[in-house]
Ligand SMILES: Nc1ncnc2c1ncn2[C@@H]1O[C@H](COP(=O)(O)OP(=O)(O)OP(=O)(O)O)[C@@H](O)[C@H]1O
């Protein structure tokens with residue numbers, strides 16, 4: 001087989017990670033007079049790396065998250081009373097394995113969604129199946145769905161390792177599904193970490209700084 005044929009065979013075998021770096025690895029092996037096993041190990045690693053990042057990307061897409069927030073870019077000095085250690089504790093994701101829940105409540109713009117999304121994103125990176133949704137949208141879709149679709153939606157809430165329902169207590173449609181809402185809250189309060197976010201709105205601070213730089 002020549003190079004083209006080898007590459008084609010690799011793609012046919014769905015070893016695209018090896019196919020992509022093959023010519024580089026061949027050059028590297030020749031340049032360094034590398035033992036065969038060393039080259040082979042590097043090629044296997046390329047395949048593993050590609051599969052892992054592909055899987056992570058697919059998990060992120062499926063999660064419904066719209067961005068990739070992190071606790072690293074969170075300014076803990078802005079609202080010093082936030083439950084910082086409890087946030088990092090959630091970020092270890094131990095609660096998922098323990099089948100526990102977390103409820104984040106508090107003032108607007110203090111970073112509740114940011115913290116919840118950061119934990120959810122971390123969970124996608126660690127291989128968990130995650131669903132993020134805004135409670136209002138989720139409940140509205142549920143309220144309008146047929147019985148069959150409702151069963152599917154319930155499955156989509158229950159099946160993932162981590163379900164994040166944002167703005168739960170703002171949900172207008174919660175009244176439409178009163179019985180289910182009670183069940184959801186009842187389950188939620190069982191083995192539940194409570195995180196309270198008190199402080200100033202970061203949104204207002206950002207808006208204020210925009211006004212400050214707008215020329216008159
Ligand atoms: N301490 C902080 N450091 C950095 N960014 C922050 C901080 N607090 C909030 N933000 C940013 O401010 C914006 C608003 O925060 P977020 O949406 O998380 O607030 P919230 O508590 O969920 O508000 P709401 O109750 O209205 O849903 C987001 O863009 C978030 O990234």
Ligand SMILES: [Mg+2]
Pocket residue numbers: 112113114166167
């Ligand atoms: Mg929010």
